[in-house]
Amino acid sequence: MRSSGGNVKLVIxxxxxxxxxxxxxxxxxxxxxxxxxxxxxxxxxxxVEGGKALGLSEVVWVGWxxxxxxxxxxxxxxxxxxxxxxxxxxxxxxVNLFYEGFCNSTLWPLFHGLIVYTVFEGRFWDAYVxxxxxxxxxxxxxxxxGDIVWVHDYHLMLLPAIIRDAAPDAAVGFxxxxxxxxxxxxxxxPPPWRSAILDGVLGADLVGFHVHEYVNNFLRSVAKFLGYKxxxxxxxxxxxxxxxxxxxxxxxxxFFYNSSLREDVAAMIKEFRQRLRGLKIVFSIDRxxxxxxxxxxxxxxxxxxKENPEWRGKATFIMVVTPSRTGVPQYxxxxxxxxxxxxxxxxxxxxxxxxPVVYIYRFIPTPTLLALYNVAxxxxxxxxxxxxxxxxxxxxxxxxxxxxxxxxxxxxGAAHELLQALIVNPNDEGGVAAAIKRALTMSEEEQCRRIExxxxxxxxxxxxxxxxxxxxxxxxxxxxxxEAAQP
Ligand code: G6P
Numbered sequence: 001m002r003s004s005g006g007n008v009k010l011v012i013x014x015x016x017x018x019x020x021x022x023x024x025x026x027x028x029x030x031x032x033x034x035x036x037x038x039x040x041x042x043x044x045x046x047x048v049e050g051g052k053a054l055g056l057s058e059v060v061w062v063g064w065x066x067x068x069x070x071x072x073x074x075x076x077x078x079x080x081x082x083x084x085x086x087x088x089x090x091x092x093x094x095v096n097l098f099y100e101g102f103c104n105s106t107l108w109p110l111f112h113g114l115i116v117y118t119v120f121e122g123r124f125w126d127a128y129v130x131x132x133x134x135x136x137x138x139x140x141x142x143x144x145x146g147d148i149v150w151v152h153d154y155h156l157m158l159l160p161a162i163i164r165d166a167a168p169d170a171a172v173g174f175x176x177x178x179x180x181x182x183x184x185x186x187x188x189x190p191p192p193w194r195s196a197i198l199d200g201v202l203g204a205d206l207v208g209f210h211v212h213e214y215v216n217n218f219l220r221s222v223a224k225f226l227g228y229k230x231x232x233x234x235x236x237x238x239x240x241x242x243x244x245x246x247x248x249x250x251x252x253x254x255f256f257y258n259s260s261l262r263e264d265v266a267a268m269i270k271e272f273r274q275r276l277r278g279l280k281i282v283f284s285i286d287r288x289x290x291x292x293x294x295x296x297x298x299x300x301x302x303x304x305x306k307e308n309p310e311w312r313g314k315a316t317f318i319m320v321v322t323p324s325r326t327g328v329p330q331y332x333x334x335x336x337x338x339x340x341x342x343x344x345x346x347x348x349x350x351x352x353x354x355x356p357v358v359y360i361y362r363f364i365p366t367p368t369l370l371a372l373y374n375v376a377x378x379x380x381x382x383x384x385x386x387x388x389x390x391x392x393x394x395x396x397x398x399x400x401x402x403x404x405x406x407x408x409x410x411x412x413g414a415a416h417e418l419l420q421a422l423i424v425n426p427n428d429e430g431g432v433a434a435a436i437k438r439a440l441t442m443s444e445e446e447q448c449r450r451i452e453x454x455x456x457x458x459x460x461x462x463x464x465x466x467x468x469x470x471x472x473x474x475x476x477x478x479x480x481x482x483e484a485a486q487p
Contacts, residue, residue: 009147010051010471012061013139015103015155017085018042020066021076028076033066034287034322034363036249036390037152037177043252044467050084054468062086062139068095088138090131097127099155100328106189107154109330111178112291112385113185117330125193132158132200136166145169148474151204153177158196161203171478173470174204175247178387179413180214183221191225198226202237205477208247208470210388210413215246241484243477247470248417249388253462256397257455259370268371276375280315280440283376285369285391286383287324288361290334293384293409293426294321298341298357300382300432305349305356308437313354315440317380318372320360335361373398378405378439381412382426388413392421393458402448405439407432417457420450 018041020033032038041061045051051059061084065072069089077087090099101124109117135156140163143149150173151159160174180186186194198221201207209215219230229236233245259265282301286292301317321338325331342359349356364372373379379395389412396406396418408414408421415423422435 007057007146008055009058009060009142009144010056011139011142011147011149012041012059012152013135013149013156013159014038014041014061014063014152015099017061017063017065017080017087018045019080019083019085021072021080023067023071028073028079030079031363032366034324036388039390040249040251040463040466041152043255044463047252047464048467054471058084060084060086060142062088062135062142064088064090064099068092086138086142088131088135094127094131094134095327097124098131100325102128103155104325104328105330107157108178108291110185110189111154111181113179113181114291114384115185115188117290118188120188120190125190129158129196132156132162135159136162139163140166143167143170147171148173148471150175150471150474158200159203161200164203171474172204173206173208173474174201175208175470176201176214176387177210177249179385180209180218180221182217183224186217186221187225194221194225198222199237202226202228202235202240202242204242205481206243206245206470206474207235208245208473210246210248211416212246213416214387214413215244219244239484241481243473243480245473247466247473248413248461249390250458250461250463250466251390251393251397252464253397253455253459256370256373256394257400257459259398260374260400262367262370264367265370265374268367269374272371272375276316280311280378281376282315282317282378282380282436282440283320283372283395284317284380284382285320285364285372286322288321288331288335288338289324290330291384291386293382294319294334294338295341296384296426296429297380297382297432298338298345300429301357301380301436302345302349303429304433304436307433311437311440312349312356313351316355316358318358318360318376320364320369320372322363323361370398376404378407378436380407380432380436381414382407382409382424382432383412384409384426386412386414390414392418396451396454397458399451399455402451403444404451405442405447406450406454407435407439417461418454420453 018038065087069091072089105119148171223230235242381392392414406421409426424432424435
């Protein structure tokens with residue numbers, strides 16, 4: 001990597017661009033993409049003024065627009081290019097077999113340990129290989145010696161090795177935004193696929209995960225399935241040394257901490273408070289996904305209301321779910337189950353003037369989200385498994401008035417950092433119900449002590465630190481690798 005600054009280009013590669021293009025009534029609408037990856041990398045770039053504050057000459061982001069290739073017009077491509085975004089068009093069949101298939105029906109459930117949802121199909125794998133190659137064909141012409149290529153997430157695990165082979169002078173980093181499973185779970189994948197995936201990732205100079213647990217899982221798989229020496233944050237792959245480390249992803253702390261000072265948000269907070277008439281608010285927001293544990297959460301809420309009838313009419317659970325991966329059958333099934341449970345609970349417990357669960361299934365704009373974080377007395381974040389979970393951090397950061405309680409699954413990466421949350425197991429219905437009661441009755445003094453400690457952690461470890469730590473560690477790893485390669 002050139003160290004003089006000013007000439008180094010950062011090429012970010014992820015399946016999902018920071019925006020998604022949707023076609024509506026013949027027109028194209030460009031909107032912010034949802035999900036941890038897009039949110040985090042977007043906030044990092046905003047905070048460093050598109051890379052200028054880091055001395056980067058240019059930042060280019062390569063990824064999929066969300067449209068099927070047939071629908072991606074020159075005009076759309078041009079509009080995205082002006083935003084520094086380069087698209088990799090995916091044909092309808094590739095969306096089915098690569099995105100909905102190998103990515104979201106094989107890797108996603110397996111890596112979250114949800115084995116019963118995992119599908120292994122040869123044609124999914126073939127599409128995965130082809131599409132990773134296709135990404136390489138778009139990325140490689142953009143890369144010059146000394147540039148940084150930062151590949152993100154489970155969709156592109158073969159890409160680092162392809163780039164390394166074709167552009168050995170570029171620094172290549174890989175970051176996984178979801179958990180890396182224990183070796184015994186990863187072992188369920190057919191051997192040729194799992195070896196190719198590990199070797200693909202090891203094409204990078206630096207491989208990053210959210211927490212040490214995932215680093216250790218990865219190192220064990222590499223040793224077990226490839227026979228490479230893997231220890232203390234490094235893998236020795238033949239003559240190459242690949243660094244491996246934990247880089248907990250985060251948020252733009254100030255953006256959330258200052259949210260209640262924004263005029264639009266303040267107005268909405270006031271309006272919500274009037275309309276909620278003193279009700280205590282328990283809140284959650286997720287993409288619709290079976291990993292997020294919405295059904296368990298609903299049942300724990302129901303149990304809380306049944307065990308503590310004095311709270312009926314005094315507290316409401318606002319559960320926002322954002323549509324996601326609607327083409328994958330398991331997501332459709334989960335949507336129906338959530339709707340059924342919400343209907344059942346409201347039918348059994350609701351009153352003419354009180355709804356136990358307010359269920360919102362749509363994308364909500366940022367100011368509304370910020371207002372909801374501000375009015376929620378409790379955030380109930382109980383995924384079955386989650387690489388990190390940024391919602392937990394966003395909620396805590398938004399509590400400028402030092403009140404609020406976070407209930408958080410021990411199975412989310414964020415639980416490794418947010419130690420002052422009420423930590424629960426998402427399958428322990430009684431434990432979650434008890435935590436809800438504890439949260440709703442916690443003294444303001446205790447709330448503040450906990451919130452402050454967590455805010456301090458997030459303030460110190462914000463999204464800029466995540467990205468800058470990764471990029472610095474990558475530069476170092478690449479330099480070491482180049483020196484080691486000298487004859
Ligand atoms: C998770 C993944 C991201 C993904 C996001 C949204 O956060 O780690 O890679 O972009 O979900 O999912 P989608 O399938 O819509 O891209």
